[in-house]
Amino acid sequence: MKRSITRRTVFISGALLLLLALAGCGRQTPEKTVVKILYSNNFKKVEELVESACEDIDLQAELSLYPSEQLRRLNKGIGPELVITAQPDSNLEQQYLLDISDTKASAAYDGTIMNAAKLEGKTYVIPLPGVYSGYVVNETLFEQAGLSLPGNNAELVDSLSQLKEKGLGVGEDGVSFSVMSDYNTGVGLFNVGNMVPDFLGTVEGVKWLADFRNKEASLTGVWEESFELLDALVAAGVMDPADIARQRNSVHYKKRMSDGTLAAVFGDSALYYECVEGNKEEVKSGTSEAYTYRMLPLFSDEGNEPWFLFSPSALVGINNSISEEKQDACKRILELLSTPEGQAALIEDLGGGMSCLTEYQQQEDLIPQGVEEYVESGYVYNVLFPSRTVEYLGGYVRNVMAGKCSVEEALQAIDRLYYEGTDESAYDFSIIGSVSHDLLLENFNVRRNETELGNFIADCVAEASGAPIAVVNGGGIRASFYKGVVYGGDLAVACPFDNQIIVLEMKGQTMWDVLENSLATCTDEFPDGRFLQVSGLCYTFDSSKPAGSRLVGVTLPDGTDLDPNAGYQVAVTDYMAGSKTYAEDNGDGFTMLNYYDDTVPKGNVKLIKETGLLYRDALAQYFEKHQDSAVDAGLEGRITDLARDK
Numbered sequence: 033m034k035r036s037i038t039r040r041t042v043f044i045s046g047a048l049l050l051l052l053a054l055a056g057c058g059r060q061t062p063e064k065t066v067v068k069i070l071y072s073n074n075f076k077k078v079e080e081l082v083e084s085a086c087e088d089i090d091l092q093a094e095l096s097l098y099p100s101e102q103l104r105r106l107n108k109g110i111g112p113e114l115v116i117t118a119q120p121d122s123n124l125e126q127q128y129l130l131d132i133s134d135t136k137a138s139a140a141y142d143g144t145i146m147n148a149a150k151l152e153g154k155t156y157v158i159p160l161p162g163v164y165s166g167y168v169v170n171e172t173l174f175e176q177a178g179l180s181l182p183g184n185n186a187e188l189v190d191s192l193s194q195l196k197e198k199g200l201g202v203g204e205d206g207v208s209f210s211v212m213s214d215y216n217t218g219v220g221l222f223n224v225g226n227m228v229p230d231f232l233g234t235v236e237g238v239k240w241l242a243d244f245r246n247k248e249a250s251l252t253g254v255w256e257e258s259f260e261l262l263d264a265l266v267a268a269g270v271m272d273p274a275d276i277a278r279q280r281n282s283v284h285y286k287k288r289m290s291d292g293t294l295a296a297v298f299g300d301s302a303l304y305y306e307c308v309e310g311n312k313e314e315v316k317s318g319t320s321e322a323y324t325y326r327m328l329p330l331f332s333d334e335g336n337e338p339w340f341l342f343s344p345s346a347l348v349g350i351n352n353s354i355s356e357e358k359q360d361a362c363k364r365i366l367e368l369l370s371t372p373e374g375q376a377a378l379i380e381d382l383g384g385g386m387s388c389l390t391e392y393q394q395q396e397d398l399i400p401q402g403v404e405e406y407v408e409s410g411y412v413y414n415v416l417f418p419s420r421t422v423e424y425l426g427g428y429v430r431n432v433m434a435g436k437c438s439v440e441e442a443l444q445a446i447d448r449l450y451y452e453g454t455d456e457s458a459y460d461f462s463i464i465g466s467v468s469h470d471l472l473l474e475n476f477n478v479r480r481n482e483t484e485l486g487n488f489i490a491d492c493v494a495e496a497s498g499a500p501i502a503v504v505n506g507g508g509i510r511a512s513f514y515k516g517v518v519y520g521g522d523l524a525v526a527c528p529f530d531n532q533i534i535v536l537e538m539k540g541q542t543m544w545d546v547l548e549n550s551l552a553t554c555t556d557e558f559p560d561g562r563f564l565q566v567s568g569l570c571y572t573f574d575s576s577k578p579a580g581s582r583l584v585g586v587t588l589p590d591g592t593d594l595d596p597n598a599g600y601q602v603a604v605t606d607y608m609a610g611s612k613t614y615a616e617d618n619g620d621g622f623t624m625l626n627y628y629d630d631t632v633p634k635g636n637v638k639l640i641k642e643t644g645l646l647y648r649d650a651l652a653q654y655f656e657k658h659q660d661s662a663v664d665a666g667l668e669g670r671i672t673d674l675a676r677d678k
Contacts, residue, residue, distance in 0.1 A: 064090040066113075067114060071346070073382055102116070104512070117420075118215065119217060130351070133154050140390065142388045145416060189270070203288055251421075304325060339413050342412045342414050379398070466518055473485055473511055489650075492653070503564040503565070503567075518663075529647070539636060543602065562621060566671065569594070570669060570671070571583065575675040601640055604622075609626060
């Protein structure tokens with residue numbers, strides 16, 4: 033399982049390769065073939081490369097942070113054409129992806145990675161440039177504390193504790209360590225890494241993984257020890273389990289590593305460079321001293337060599353349900369991406385990464401300080417587990433941290449998922465209603481403007497709560513409803529968070545302040561989840577104005593203006609009202625609604641009632657009360673952005 037990078041001279045020039053790609057892509061058609069991607073990166077450089085090399089292809093990338101939305105679209109037969117997955121997924125590949133074994137792209141990459149990604153000898157996906165994972169540490173803080181960098185897990189926990197005692201690398205929450213946990217896969221990688229030096233990187237571990245791939249081995253009875261370091265970090269008080277469990281917003285590890293209020297984080301090489309650049313900005317603005325950073329490997333507790341992890345940022349394949357014309361266009365795109373020029377475009381779009389192409393001349397400046405010696409010695413573990421095991425592991429780590437299950441129960445559930453494809457929390461296919469047309473979540477629309485989906489959910493919240501006005505934060509809406517039958521599982525996917533709907537009474541001025549705050553982070557790239565979808569009022573804003581002065585007007589359904597001095601009853605969530613505190617941007621900055629958090633001044637609000645309902649409960653109630661007709665939500669002019677109308 034060792035991985036080393038051999039640097040060879042590239043005799044074929046990049047220009048020649050690009051000419052070959054152009055020759056293959058220069059087919060002229062009356063209309064361009066549209067190829068869509070759904071991913072968390074915008075792929076601007078890739079779009080430019082593809083559309084300059086392949087004049088007959090229009091590559092369109094839609095931004096989405098939610099992998100589940102892609103699977104639901106595939107299930108509905110509406111794309112995308114290029115399918116991206118974080119880890120190999122046999123169910124996804126066999127059901128939705130095209131066998132691309134006969135393409136040039138399938139033979140262009142590192143054999144170890146490609147063999148691990150194959151399914152029954154067939155190739156369905158190719159790897160995007162990858163990242164090294166380990167510990168990103170603030171080296172300067174260790175020096176200031178007079179501490180050596182740790183060399184094993186016990187030293188890691190002890191040094192973090194000492195830094196905390198000295199008040200170095202710790203924030204107001206008392207946390208000095210976190211895990212890069214935006215996605216379940218990132219959390220799962222932490223546990224995988226804990227198993228590498230003393231198990232997966234050994235002969236015994238190699239055999240176990242081979243048996244696991246053949247469904248002749250299990251996690252239960254073997255992987256319990258992968259949780260030991262998490263337990264030690266929590267017991268030492270340097271890591272908050274609620275952060276990993278998503279019981280509150282995640283620690284802002286990029287910002288805090290940059291300003292010195294976090295000592296270390298389990299993360300990847302892309303994060304390392306973000307911390308370096310972030311610290312430069314902090315120093316420039318005078319908000320932090322200059323720091324140096326280093327990546328440390330995963331440690332052994334038994335005297336074995338430490339390892340770094342390496343995994344592709346993602347894997348990409350072709351939707352097998354699209355037309356032959358689109359399949360051909362996708363194959364040509366994959367072949368173009370499998371050239372040095374394609375890899376360079378991907379690396380720029382992904383913010384860094386190491387290509388998995390064979391004989392690719394890697395950029396030295398993309399290997400963080402501390403990693404090179406392990407790359408040269410071969411102590412880098414390629415992480416490609418079968419059937420989304422790492423993602424499921426990460427999800428169950430969250431459940432363990434939340435106290436929802438034991439470690440043994442978590443491992444047993446993952447084994448069931450892998451062996452049987454079933455789980456106690458399997459998708460609920462009970463029919464609860466229907467919708468007349470697609471209510472779409474796309475390109476973060478619920479965080480930018482009025483949407484049919486947002487109007488529907490806000491109306492459900494208003495009806496369930498009995499409040500004349502309801503506001504729904506866009507970040508709490510995570511999936512579309514598609515034309516036709518709606519299942520119980522669809523509600524949990526669309527509204528996954530366990531935030532209770534409450535009704536508050538407030539002055540019109542407070543309502544104005546709420547809406548103004550919701551517009552503070554309305555941007556073109558990754559808008560914040562605080563943007564509000566509404567029921568029972570309309571508002572107009574100008575996104576081109578500075579944050580804090582974007583709201584232009586607010587009117588009620590009868591056309592009258594919001595009265596700053598009048599009282600209004602409004603349905604919100606307890607999350608907005610401070611039930612999870614306002615630390616680390618919990619509550620999305622709605623401190624004017626604070627009812628629960630005693631560490632922040634209370635808002636000028638009065639609690640009318642706690643409904644005990646979640647967003648998905650409100651949806652379920654609506655469907656139950658309106659069983660005789662399909663939902664037919666539309667746009668009604670509830671939200672207007674003057675900047676978009678200019």
